[in-house]
Amino acid sequence: MQSFYLSAVNRNTIRLSWETNNADGIVAILTTSSTVPTAPSSVPATVTTAPSGASGTPVKLANAINMTQTLLQWTDLTRNTTYYVHAWAYSGTTLSNTCVSRSIRTPRKDVxxxxxxxxxxxxxxxxxxxxxxxxxxxxxxxxxxxxxxxxxxxxxxxxxxxxxxxxxxxxxxxxxxxxxxxxxxxxxxxxxxxxxxxxxxxxxxx
Missing domain, CATH: 2.60.40.2550 (Immunoglobulin-like)
Structure with missing residues (x-):
């Protein structure tokens, strides 16, 4: 599985950082539910261009050699709210059956x-x-x-x-x-x- 971690940029923005391990990249979905969503039926054709992402929409992330090289941000989120990122590794057009989920809470106030x-x-x-x-x-x-x-x-x-x-x-x-x-x-x-x-x-x- 790919390595990734989450951080809160401010009370309305979450950042995901990742790096390539034994796969080509990850497909990630941001939700407000801890329940693992249904996996995408296929790997999205287009790689999401950092730093923008849409909540609830599968995003394809690729070619990250280290945690700081490529970053994805979800913006306009609700403060003081727990969000979950559900991610599947992929190689080529094949999506892994294993989903890794992580959570983070947006701050009540900016630091x-x-x-x-x-x-x-x-x-x-x-x-x-x-x-x-x-x-x-x-x-x-x-x-x-x-x-x-x-x-x-x-x-x-x-x-x-x-x-x-x-x-x-x-x-x-x-x-x-x-x-x-x-x-x-x-x-x-x-x-x-x-x-x-x-x-x-x-x-x-x-």
């Missing part, structure tokens, strides 16, 4: 962290682990100059994302993180507005 002085908040970085790109959402209550920098485990700055960009109060902003030139590893992203700051963990796996 955010307040800054030291409470003037802004920052979401978790998504996706985790990341490969070449990631993002983080911030919400501010005061204006100021926005700095975003990335540090390695030794505490050395390795990348500046934003350097003193003006930001207004009551602003919600998604900050893209271009990390193509960073090697695999664990990093700290520091977001600073004025004399207030938040630190979030960034994991890169290439």
């Amino acid at each position: 955010v962290e307040m800054s030291e002085h409470g003037t802004f908040s920052a979401s978790e970085i998504t996706p985790l682990p990341a490969i070449n790109e990631a993002s983080i959402d911030i919400s501010t209550s005061e204006s100021g100059s926005l700095y975003v920098s990335i540090y390695d485990l030794a505490g050395s700055k390795v990348l500046d994302i934003m350097k003193g960009e003006p930001i207004s109060s009551d602003t919600e902003l998604r900050i893209p993180l271009n990390i193509r030139d960073l090697a695999s590893g664990v990093y700290t992203v520091m977001i600073t507005i004025g004399d207030d700051k938040v630190m979030r963990q960034l994991i890169i796996k290439k």
Whole structure:
């Protein structure tokens, strides 16, 4: 059977990551029922293009060498709800008789962290682990100059994302993180507005 795991990106989004083992891929169905649905009558002809998937619809996933290479996301889900992913391995056009089911509950609220002085908040970085790109959402209550920098485990700055960009109060902003030139590893992203700051963990796996 293929290896796969589930993670909640936010309260409305579930991500599935998988890797190819002894088969060509998996066919997966997302439902709100723990009951294993009837297996698809055949392997779908078209591979689902990450990151989008439709709840209740069989999706064909293929050619994932490792858990971070190809990701599938189901969006617009209901928060605080348990979802189930039922998956069958396939080789060629033959679907396995064995179904593996896993469950995950969407959070009641998105996971955010307040800054030291409470003037802004920052979401978790998504996706985790990341490969070449990631993002983080911030919400501010005061204006100021926005700095975003990335540090390695030794505490050395390795990348500046934003350097003193003006930001207004009551602003919600998604900050893209271009990390193509960073090697695999664990990093700290520091977001600073004025004399207030938040630190979030960034994991890169290439």
